[in-house]
Amino acid sequence: MASLGIAIIGGGIFVKEQHIPAAITSPFLSIKAIWSRSRKTAEDASKLVSSDAAPSVDLYSADSGEGKSYEDLLKRSDIDGVIIALPILDQPSFIEKALAAGKHVLAEKPIAKDLETANKLIEYYKKVSAEKNVTLAIAENFRFQPGWAYGAEEIKKLGKVTGFVVRLHSMMEATNKYYLTPWRTTPQYQGGFLLDGGVHFTAALRKLLGAENAAESLVAETALVSSHLPPVDSINAIVKTKSGVVGSYITSVGTTMNAFEFHIACEQGVVKVESAKVVTARGVGKDAVEEEKVFERTSGVKEEVHAWAESILSGIPNPNQTPEQALADLELIEKMLSSGEQDGARQKLEYQGFI
Structure with missing residues (x-):
């Protein structure tokens, strides 16, 4: 089965400790790029990606100058999806931009800061998914x-x-x-x-x-x-x-x-x-x-990231990752x-x- 090119959006603690190792472990994913607010944070996160798993991880950030913005990253045809782990207030706008660019999204929980914002995001997703054939999954690792x-x-x-x-x-x-x-x-x-x-x-x-x-x-x-x-x-x-x-x-x-x-x-x-x-x-x-x-202790992140990849390749959204679950x-x-x-x-x- 073909692998999916993805980008990691965010360079915080959970990205470094969980998302990057999970993405590397999945045979269906290949990390192509990392975006963070600062170039330094993106560089620090990229050090965790082995050269064998991703021989050319490109770095993007808010302070990297022309051609290295989040919007520039989303223009890449070799990136099928993004894993987004940003502050709660910032997540929805980054999710919407990724969906509009035709990228599948796995976004950290909670889906939004409140029900009003979450419902607006879901309505936007329903509209864009029909046009772009993309999916929005919410990462709830407890499931x-x-x-x-x-x-x-x-x-x-x-x-x-x-x-x-x-x-x-x-x-x-x-x-x-x-x-x-x-x-x-x-x-x-x-x-x-x-x-x-x-x-x-x-x-x-x-x-x-x-x-x-x-x-x-x-x-x-x-x-x-x-x-x-x-x-x-x-x-x-x-x-x-x-x-x-x-x-x-x-x-x-x-x-x-x-x-x-x-x-x-x-x-x-x-x-x-x-x-x-x-x-x-x-x-x-x-x-x-x-x-x-x-049971053997697990954060559930490796399993959820792998499940997300499988859902994209199969075309069948995972019921444990739907926006409606996260809304509830x-x-x-x-x-x-x-x-x-x-x-x-x-x-x-x-x-x-x-x-």
Whole structure:
């Protein structure tokens, strides 16, 4: 199968640690170029691309002068697609330009800073894709971690879902390498780190619950516990599903507690998912028998990048990477934040049917 020429757009931490190694690993991709705001950042990122995998990686940047802009890169006929990993506020405009130039796009999550911007981007994509025959995929690597899919299947075996509890507690230290990224230190978008990282967790919850238990409404309270994490760093939400089930979603990136737990209660048992480990308790009370499944740890990025390449070559979009999935992930976070801003007012959900 032929390989696709791609460009990496961005030269930050995640690009260097995840996207470039993933693209190199995929037999279907060949890195032709790297663009970043500064030439130095592009050069630093290019050092991670081996000469064997990409013998001629061209560098583009905002400060490289004539012929080396983002727009110049998009004119190249040997580049079929781009992987975009830029600050949240910048992503949509770069995505639109790439689509307009006839390039397939894999863009980092979240799809946009808010639902309004995301919906405008999706409408633009629908229009351009029909004209240019290009695709937009959103990179949600949690969907490519095997524990979530396995947990979802185990839940289906245990009958009707009767409740759920999600607890996600951590401290985003001011010394953390991601915190030190300037656009994250003083966020100009809703929720700060609760949005940036939170869409991973709403994606995971949605996967576990499935379409039959899609969230229908929620109420939430929000707070800023640690002053270095504005605008808010904590959410306590009660979520009601269309099946009538009520569950809790408790998360904070500004607490000294540590927790990473997804507990889904069913008529015939409980499934507990902790990233790479899934514990299924079959039965109720003293008769319950636990079965533990441990998966090899993976960020899921290599798998998602490879899946994106396969989807382009096959012409069949991967259902785990659709913009509509990313819109639903974003909606859960935005509605929790909106409820908190409105002193716990109930929020209706519109886009949760995409599982």
